Amino acid sequence: MERQGPSTPVAREVSCPEANAPIDGVRPSVWIVGHSYVYWAARRAELGPGGRSLGFNDVDVIWRGMRGMMWSQVLPEVVHIARVASSPTIVVIHAGGNDLASSPLAELLTLIRSDMDKFPSFSH
Numbered sequence: 179m180e181r182q183g184p185s186t187p188v189a190r191e192v193s194c195p196e197a198n199a200p201i202d203g204v205r206p207s208v209w210i211v212g213h214s215y216v217y218w219a220a221r222r223a224e225l226g227p228g229g230r231s232l233g234f235n236d237v238d239v240i241w242r243g244m245r246g247m248m249w250s251q252v253l254p255e256v257v258h259i260a261r262v263a264s265s266p267t268i269v270v271i272h273a274g275g276n277d278l279a280s281s282p283l284a285e286l287l288t289l290i291r292s293d294m295d296k297f298p299s300f301s302h
Contacts, residue, residue: 207238207264211255212272217243238264249274249286253293269297 210216220241223230231239240263242255252273277286 204264205236205238206267207240208234208268208270209240209242209256209259209263209266210270210272211242211252211259212244212270213247213276214243214245215272216241217245219243237267240266246276247273249277249289249293253296256297 210219220230220243223232223241227233230241231237240259242259244251244255247255252271256269274286274290281289
C-alpha cells in the first residue's frame with residue numbers, strides 16, 4: 179500500500195452572482211467597526227490586491243477602526259455611519275477588549291446587550 183502525503187486544501191473561486199446583486203436597487207454594504215485591530219486591518223487591506231473593499235467590487239465596505247476604542251464608543255460610531263451610509267447588509271463589531279481591564283465582565287456584558295438593543299433598525 180502506497181503512503182500518501184498530507185493533503186493540501188485547495189481554494190476554489192465560486193461564482194454566485196446573486197450574492198453581490200443589489201437588494202432593492204441598493205448595493206450591499208458591510209460595516210466593520212472596532213478598536214485597533216479594525217484600524218490596522220483597514221490599513222492592511224489598502225495594500226492588498228482587493229483594496230479596502232477586500233475584492234468585493236459590488237459591495238460597499240465601510241471601516242471604522244479607532245485605536246483605544248472603548249465599548250461606549252461603539253453605538254455612537256454605528257449611529258454616525260447610519261446617518262451617512264446606506265443600511266448595512268452585515269455589521270462586524272470587534273470591540274470591548276479594551277474595557278476588560280476597567281470594567282467587571284458582568285457589567286460590560288450588560289452594557290453590550292443594552293447597546294445592541296439600541297442599534298438602529300437598519301431596514302430600508
